Amino acid sequence: MKSVLFNSLVACTALVAVSESAAAQDYGSFPGVTIDAKLIGGQQYEALYGRIADWEALTGAKVNILSKKSHFEIDREIKSDMAAGTTDWCVGSNHSSFAPQYEGLYTDLNALVSPDIVAEFVPGNIGAATVGGELLMLPRAQFDVSVLYYLKSNYTDPEKAAEFKAEYGYDLAVPETWEQVKDQAIFFADPPNFYGTQYAGKDEGVVGRFYEMLIAEGGQYLNDDYSPAFNSEEGVRALQWFVDLYQANAVPAGTTSYVWDDLGQGFASGTIALNLDWPGWAGFFNDPESSKAAGNVGVAVQPMGSAKRTGWAGLHGFSVTNDCANKEAAASFVMYLTSEESQLAESSGGSLPTRTAVWNANLETAANGDDAFRAEALAAFAEGAKHSFAVPPIPEWGETTNIVFPELQAAIVGDKTAQQALDDAAAEVDELMQDAGYY
Amino acid sequence: MRRRIPEWFVLLMPAFIVIAAVVLIPLIFSLYSSFTPYKLTRPSTLWTWIGERNYERILTDWKFWAAFGRTILFLTIALNLELIFGLGIALMVNKVTWGQRTLRTVLMFPMMFSPILVGFQFKFIFNDNVGLVNNVLQSLGSDAALPWLVDGKLAMFSILFAEIWMSTSVFAILILAGLFAMPRDPLEAAKVDGCTPWQSFRHITLPFLMPFIYIAMTIRSLDVARAYDIVQIMTGGGPARRTELLWTLMSRTGYVDAKMGLANAMGYVSILLSIAFTIYFFRKLSAARAELGMGA
Numbered sequence: 001m002k003s004v005l006f007n008s009l010v011a012c013t014a015l016v017a018v019s020e021s022a023a024a025q026d027y028g029s030f031p032g033v034t035i036d037a038k039l040i041g042g043q044q045y046e047a048l049y050g051r052i053a054d055w056e057a058l059t060g061a062k063v064n065i066l067s068k069k070s071h072f073e074i075d076r077e078i079k080s081d082m083a084a085g086t087t088d089w090c091v092g093s094n095h096s097s098f099a100p101q102y103e104g105l106y107t108d109l110n111a112l113v114s115p116d117i118v119a120e121f122v123p124g125n126i127g128a129a130t131v132g133g134e135l136l137m138l139p140r141a142q143f144d145v146s147v148l149y150y151l152k153s154n155y156t157d158p159e160k161a162a163e164f165k166a167e168y169g170y171d172l173a174v175p176e177t178w179e180q181v182k183d184q185a186i187f188f189a190d191p192p193n194f195y196g197t198q199y200a201g202k203d204e205g206v207v208g209r210f211y212e213m214l215i216a217e218g219g220q221y222l223n224d225d226y227s228p229a230f231n232s233e234e235g236v237r238a239l240q241w242f243v244d245l246y247q248a249n250a251v252p253a254g255t256t257s258y259v260w261d262d263l264g265q266g267f268a269s270g271t272i273a274l275n276l277d278w279p280g281w282a283g284f285f286n287d288p289e290s291s292k293a294a295g296n297v298g299v300a301v302q303p304m305g306s307a308k309r310t311g312w313a314g315l316h317g318f319s320v321t322n323d324c325a326n327k328e329a330a331a332s333f334v335m336y337l338t339s340e341e342s343q344l345a346e347s348s349g350g351s352l353p354t355r356t357a358v359w360n361a362n363l364e365t366a367a368n369g370d371d372a373f374r375a376e377a378l379a380a381f382a383e384g385a386k387h388s389f390a391v392p393p394i395p396e397w398g399e400t401t402n403i404v405f406p407e408l409q410a411a412i413v414g415d416k417t418a419q420q421a422l423d424d425a426a427a428e429v430d431e432l433m434q435d436a437g438y439y
Numbered sequence: 440m441r442r443r444i445p446e447w448f449v450l451l452m453p454a455f456i457v458i459a460a461v462v463l464i465p466l467i468f469s470l471y472s473s474f475t476p477y478k479l480t481r482p483s484t485l486w487t488w489i490g491e492r493n494y495e496r497i498l499t500d501w502k503f504w505a506a507f508g509r510t511i512l513f514l515t516i517a518l519n520l521e522l523i524f525g526l527g528i529a530l531m532v533n534k535v536t537w538g539q540r541t542l543r544t545v546l547m548f549p550m551m552f553s554p555i556l557v558g559f560q561f562k563f564i565f566n567d568n569v570g571l572v573n574n575v576l577q578s579l580g581s582d583a584a585l586p587w588l589v590d591g592k593l594a595m596f597s598i599l600f601a602e603i604w605m606s607t608s609v610f611a612i613l614i615l616a617g618l619f620a621m622p623r624d625p626l627e628a629a630k631v632d633g634c635t636p637w638q639s640f641r642h643i644t645l646p647f648l649m650p651f652i653y654i655a656m657t658i659r660s661l662d663v664a665r666a667y668d669i670v671q672i673m674t675g676g677g678p679a680r681r682t683e684l685l686w687t688l689m690s691r692t693g694y695v696d697a698k699m700g701l702a703n704a705m706g707y708v709s710i711l712l713s714i715a716f717t718i719y720f721f722r723k724l725s726a727a728r729a730e731l732g733m734g735a
Contacts, residue, residue, distance in 0.1 A: 076694050079479040083699070101480055101697075192568070192577065192584030202677050253586030254567035256678035266568065395480065399696045410679035413589060 027336055030329040031060035036089035037333075038077065040316065041068035044280055048140065048337060048346045055336040061329050071095055071316075078102060090324035091333055094137040096128040096314045097204065101395045106319040108134035112331035120340070125354040128390035129317050137317030138338040139354035141346035145302075145313040147384040148181075149267060149275045149285060150174060152298045154188060174300050178216065178241060181274055181303050182250075188273040189250040197274040198266055199242060201256035206242075206408050207401040209276075211391070212312035213238040216305025222392050226438040228429040230404070231422035237306070239411055239418040246412045256409050268293060276302060282377040283350045297373070299380040302387065313388035315354060352381055396436050403428045469703045477700035479693075484700070493704035502680065503705060506688045510712065513595070513684060514663045517602050518656055524603065525610025525655070526648075532611070533618045547612065549605045558672025561601035562588065565673070588674050591681040598682060601669050606662070610655045617651035618644075649727035653720050660716040664709075685709045 039049065052063050066089055067077060075098055081087050087105055094106070110118070118126060118135065125139045154160065155174060164172040168183050175181045185196025200206050210230075211221050219234025229235075245251050252258070252266065260278070267275040268285055270292035288294040302311055318337055320330040336342065340357055347353040347362055363382060366375040391397050404425045411421035433439065473493055477485045497503050532542055549557070564571045565587035573584055587597045621644065629639045667686035670676060676687035685705070693702030 079694070079697050083479040083482050085482065103480060192573070192582065202675060252568045253584055253589055257588050257674060269569070271568070402691060402696055406677060406680045406683075409677055413679055415679050 025335075025339065027055065027058050027332045028328065029060055030326065030332070033059075033061040033326050033329045034064050035061060035091055035324075035326070035330055035333050036064050036066050037091040038067050038069075038074055038089060038093065039065055039091075040071055040074060040093035042070065044349065044351065045142070045316075047349055048342060051337070051342055051345065055333055058336075059329070059332060061333070063333065071098065075101075078105070087321050088323040088325065090321055090326070090330040092319050092321065094317050094319040096317075096390045096393075097397065099129070099136045099317075099319070100131045100393045101398060103395060105321060106136045107322045107324070107327060108136070109138060109320065109331065109334070110135045112320065112327060113138065113335060117335060120356065121338075121354055122356055122359070122385075124385075124388065125315055128313070128315055128393075131393045137319040138334050139315045139317040140338050141343040141351050141353040141355075141358065142316035143313065143352040143354045143385070144278050144280075144315065145311040145352070145381065145384050145388040146276045146278055147302050147311075147380045148175070148300045149277055149281070150298045150300065151270070151273050151293060152296050154184075154273050155298075174298065175274065175303050178213065178303050178305050182241060182245060185245055185250040185274055186248045189248070191249045191252075194271050195252050195266075195273070196250035197245065197276075198251050198255050198258065198263055198272050199245075199276070200260065200263060201254075201258050201409065201412070202405055203259060204398065204401045204405070205259045206256075207404045208312045208391070210238055210242070210404070210408055212310045213241060213305060215310040215389070216308060218305070218307030222433075226392070226394060226396075226433050226436075228400075228426040228433070231419070231426040234307075235422050236418045239408060239422060242408070242412050243414075243418055247414065256412055267291075270296075279352045279377070279381050280350065282374075286373050299373075299377040301380050301383040309387040311384050311388040313385070313390055315390075352385070396432060399432055400429050403432065470707065472700050473704035473707055475700045477698075477703075479697040479699050489700075493701045494708070496701065497704055497708055502683070503688065503708075505680065506683045506685050507709065507712070509595075509683065510664065510666070510685045510709070513599065513602075513666065514660060514716070517599055517606075517663050518659055520599070520603050521607045521610050521659060522652060522656070524607045526614055526652075528607065528611040529614035529618060532615055543612070543615070546608045548608075550608050552605065554605065554668035555672055557601055557605050558669040561597060561604075561669070562673045565597045589678055594674050594678075594682045598670055598673055601673065602663065602666065605669070606659060609659060610652075613651050613655040614648055617648045621647050646727070646730060650724055650731070653724035653727060657717055657720040657724070660720060661713055664713045664716065685712075 039045070049065075056062055067074070069077065071093070074093060078092065079101075081089075082102065082105060092106070094102075099106075113135070121139060122143075125143060126135065129135060129137045129139055155172060161172040164184070164187055167187065170180075172184070175184055181197060187196070188194065189196040199209050214221060214230055214235055217234040217238045219232050219238065220229040223229045246255070254262075258266070263275065263277060264281045264284065266272050267277065267281070268291035282299065285291050285297045286294050291297075302309060304310075318334040320327055320334060324330045338354075340355055343353045343355050343358040344361060347358060353359055353362060359382065363378060366378045369375065407416070407421040407425035410416045410424075411418045415421075416424070472485060474490060475485055475487055476489050476493075528546065532539060532546065535542055552560075563569075567573055567584050567586045567589065570587065572587065576583065576585065585593065587593050625643050626639055629643055634642075665686055666684055667690065670682060670684055670687050671690070674682040676683035676691070689702050689705045689709070692705060693699050
């Protein structure tokens, strides 16, 4: 409780300091203008929307929220809008994985936002928000990269350590490589009561995890001409990691049907030793109210493959439509939602910022605070972010994941070999890319 | 002399307009779009005519036919089991003399839940880690964590279980209505003639119930052929397409991949399935009615 109070105090102090400087920024005056917006909904995103009234007071404009839904629902709604030609609303929540799909919908923000403001964001994040040279969104403080959460108690038992060393020939410590994760996951697993690890097993989740493992092994998902490249030796090695863990019963049998919520709840139940997961869960995992693992959670940078450390990353942002009647007002609104003070407020809830100054402020606050867990988590994410990269910025990314994931599952559950599954997926992705006219 | 529009036509006009607006035009539009590469995210593709390319693609796509075959299998097993359980329940409820009305209401409870909620409920019940079924098995001494929603056969079983749990009462209620409407005389005459209970059931009760059974079959076959919500929630068609049915495949193609033209073509091919089942059951219904002397 004390630490929460302290953190809030520090965050508020920081907020006051920054808002003083931010008050200098001019968001313009747009009396009588109404901005229609489609925003992502959900508890972790709501805090930011509380600030909308302040922007309205500053500029005299009004914000009319047309819908507030999950990203998958918003995605479907936007596709329907594009089909029906009803795209004259102004601001939409966007995501780096979805952005390339909406061809012609969103405007290039480089024309509306000054380069000085763009330069205040983390360059990699701006890269992920840029498609075909156009800055399609301004990133908010919802940057996602995964790091390794683990149960600390597994590393404090001398008996376990001796047993592990006898079996695997090296010291039991928080894993540095994915090979070590596999060894330890198999070693710790005691199904059906306790599992070594778990992974997202369907939809884009499993493909994203495979994608980062593939890069970690030194492979490529697509070639430069966008033809499939994942059915390589590195691809087989990456997929085999998932298969081996599954076949060894080191992951829950239902893992092929798990996505983020199932995984988060799984680790919070205290029955998973190692868990690669997103920043949004940090507070949840260490909160005794919600997690049996609270007090026993360690956070470390994501392990490396045989080639390097990698992190499949994504970020949320806000975009302005081309059909918006008042793009300047919409851009002002987007700048406000992604401003330094907005990002400080939003990231005080545990999410990761996309502005350099906010990263620094948060790290400093955590280092000076007395919440060791928050400091440990933030340091791990700061390190993890250095190895991050987004998905290929093409409209077909989502479609490729729909082709690839059932094949990955087929290998994991033993219907096909890893090579066979990847070859089958590659043949279909090849057809998709040819249809799309890449080659 | 100007010809007057006939009154019957004027009176029916509103109905024609409404039907054209909500059924006919969307139907023609979707049929047209099935001959285009229509992508939701690229509206201009709606005006590119590609002939029967979508249909050719579907006809040679084993994933579509696997989903098609799986849907028929799902339909066959679900309908038959629902019939057997529904018939059994109806016969038993018919024997109850006290509290029958309450029992009939209780019988309809599963139908009152939204299929999405039923899907979530059974997804939890069959979860391999924290699910009810595995916990019960483990507390009975088994140390297996059965992957109910992962193993191909178990996953189909789990989905069928949810579907049957929710919809058996449709059969039970319709068959019960048939039992209530049944004249007592033939049964009493059979008893006097020394028929066994099985003979009475086989030769008197069942033929009388057949029209009711076929009506229930028709309704449910249309329902199950478009099974989507429960499957989508419980397994999403996976893993590795082991539980992929026509509608989970179609919705993914149309809304997630945004290939609406292809999805509409799939819709038109799979409608054949529903038409075939409906024709089959209506023929059976007419035959059963003719046998009872109720006219074809």
